[in-house]
Amino acid sequence: MKLKMLLGCLPVLFFFSTLFAQQHDMKGWQLLDPAKDSFYGISLNNTYQFLASKKPKQVVVAVIDSGVDTTHEDLKNVLWHNPKEIPGNGKDDDGNGYVDDVYGWNFLGNENGENLSKDVDERTRVYYRFKNQFSGKSIDEDTMNELEKEQYNTWLKAASEIQSGGNDQTELMYMNMMLKLMHKNDKKLQDEMQKKVYSIDDVEQFAPKSTEGKQAKFALLTLAKLAELDNSMTNTEIINELDDEIESKQQSVDAKTTAPPNYRAQIIGDDYYNINDRYYGNSDVMAGDPMHGTHVSGIIAAQRDNNIGMQGVANDVKIMMIRAVPQGDEYDKDIALAIKYAVDNGAKVINMSFGKGYSPEKQWVDEAVRYAESKDVLIVHAAGNEAEDIDSTDNYPNSDLKAFHTTATNFITVGASSDKHIGSGNIIASFSNYGAGEVNVFAPGVKIYSTLPGGNRYGFLQGTSMAAPVVAGVAALIRSYFPDLSAQQVKYAIEKSVVQLPDSVLVQEPGTNKTVPVKDLCSSGGFLNAYAAVQLAATLKPETPAQNKQDTPKIKLQNNITNK
Known part of the structure; x- marks a missing residue:
């Protein structure tokens, strides 16, 4: 929602009324066809007609998010069940270190059933983590090692932003x-x-x-x-x-003068700065407020053949829920371990509809992304909703694997598109982050109808969080019908098949009054189209083992214990 964007418009609430035009039925517009239906959807009906003669293979999609309603009528039959785990017996039947992980795992809880729901932003955590070390001190960067320099400069940035929040x-x-x-x-x-x-x-x-x-x-x-x-x-x-x-x-106001409580230490109780302390949490993937994760899961794979609610993008998909995103910024350690859990338990696509502007333990996440790359797992990440150019603004996680001095080949970053029938009629969502280098493709992310917690509830949400699962659903669809294609080939099929507008057709750059061609806003220069993507995928030949080989990460997971 964009309530916080209304501050400058508050007087309008006192003095003006407004007329509301009859709206189009927006339910499922993201699945429609641009030519037939006049909506900038992904042409899903054409996609399934094209695939009608092919037999799909079941694919597991991991959703790293806030949790999921496991009782929802449109999701309960598409949720992943750990085949080696006996539900509710209090034992780690499969020996993976996680007890009763039937639907996935919750990294935001403890063994007593307590769960972390809210936390502060990473900027505030960084500021107070290093404040005693750097504030008011005479700092000589020449005497620092690379890690200390990076931490110092990150702290300076956080301090500047916190103290400059004058409004x-x-x-x-x-x-x-x-x-x-x-x-x-x-x-x-x-x-x-x-x-x-x-x-x-x-x-x-x-x-x-x-x-x-x-x-x-x-x-x-x-x-x-x-x-x-x-x-x-x-x-x-x-x-x-x-x-x-x-x-x-x-x-944000309190952070200028007062350190926030350490909610994580109070509830989760892990040794946060030790990446090898990883067997914490519990199996409650419905904990807290699972609205976001439930909505995302429905976009990907809500049951398509039950004639109720709505239809997800992909059939023959099982959703593995990994709860690692509280209200507030996620922790790098949880995300790194969530990615590894997903890979080790058979996910072939991972949806990550979250992000932040600071990542103090980025090397852990980089190592996890590289691990997923080495195991042929595709990661789909939401670009963010700040209407910023993330080519020049920090946005994490991302495909820049600093620890490996390379770029991840299994990583897709997704911006949000809209439609001329919706709101102001902008084709690029006004809130979406963008970047000709960092954002790979735009997909529908405005007024997206999907599942909500409550067993049989549905509703509209919007954000790049909703755009990413549309792409993840298409990626799962390709991996289901063309299981021999690699993660890199699936990424190629999605990006090289986008619907492009002529350069003469300009769109509004989010957060500005400028109009630009779409190619200035994302690397593919276009919008996701499932039909074109599967047509391209059908022409690709499976890579040989040598072509598809990704080296297993050679960097051993390191603990970041500076100023623990």
């Missing part, structure tokens, strides 16, 4: 005003509608009798329009989102 307090004030206004209007609408929980669509259909009720309706619909909220969102969901934004902003 945080003002933004927090406006956000609290917005929340107060929302509560006031919510109470009035609840009273007049005689409903405790209602959707934006309910408010659109409601005809208030009082002047106060009409004002409350106009204010809520104006908020929904400006934030591009979906009509299925409820009053409680909007308020919860505002609460989360305010909590995050309050943390």
Whole structure:
């Protein structure tokens, strides 16, 4: 959601109403065909018609995320089950170090069943981790080794950003005003509608009798329009989102003067700076708030043949859930171990819909990505939602394997596309990160309808987090129908088959008023098309073992114990 982008528009909520045009039915638009349906979707029906004579092979897709609702009607039949694990017996039946890992693993918990749900951003963690070591000290970089120099420069960047956040307090004030206004209007609408929980669509259909009720309706619909909220969102969901934004902003304000609690040490209790201390967590992949991971999983593989809910991109796929992303920034150690868990347990595609601007233990993640590369596993990563050029702005994880002085060949970074029928009509999502070097392809990521926690709930979310699983679904589809192709060949098929616009057709560069050709925003210069990708995949010959060989990482996992 983009509620935090409304701060400059807050007065509008007090003084203006808005008219809402009849919307197209956006459910599943990402699967449609540009020529037939006039939507910039991925042409999935054509894809399955092309593949009709072929027999697929089941593929495991690991989703490293916030968790998944294992009871959901559209997901329960497509979830991976560890074939060597006996559910609920409290034993590590397969000997992999993880007890009862039936659906995957939760790296954000402990053996007592306690789980980490929220944490602070990595910038704050970096700032306070090294503050006593560097703040107010006379530093001679010539006497430092490479690791110490990198840590010092990272700390300087974090300190500068934290201390320069001069608008945080003002933004927090406006956000609290917005929340107060929302509560006031919510109470009035609840009273007049005689409903405790209602959707934006309910408010659109409601005809208030009082002047106060009409004002409350106009204010809520104006908020929904400006934030591009979906009509299925409820009053409680909007308020919860505002609460989360305010909590995050309050943390940014507090970080200037106060070190945050060490939530990880309180709950998880691992030796964080020891990468070899890896057998922590628990098997509860539904812990915390699994909304994000549930939505992502549905985009990839929601059951296609049950005539309920929605359809995922790929059939013959099993989703392995690895919970490693709290609300707040993920930890490098958890991500590195999650990638390794996915590889060791048979995943052929890994979806990673998360990211951050700091990665103090990047070498661990690099080593894990390289390990996945050596085992022929494709990684799909969301580019991020800051409307920034990540060719010049730090964004992690990424394909630059510094520890190996090379670029990962099994790594796809995905930006979010939209459609002329949606919102402002921009083809590139206004929030999407971009980069002619770092972003490989754009895929649908605005108003994406998918599974939500609750057993049988569905709704719209948006972000590059939703675009990445569309690509992961197509990658899984190719690996299912063309199982002899390598991860590098699947990446090639996806990137070389994109739908490109003529150079004369310009799109708006996110975060700016500039219009540019798509090739200036991503390396492939185009948009994901499943039909074209499988057609290209069908022409590729499997690589010989020598061609496909990726050396097993030669760098032994190192612990980062500086200033432990």
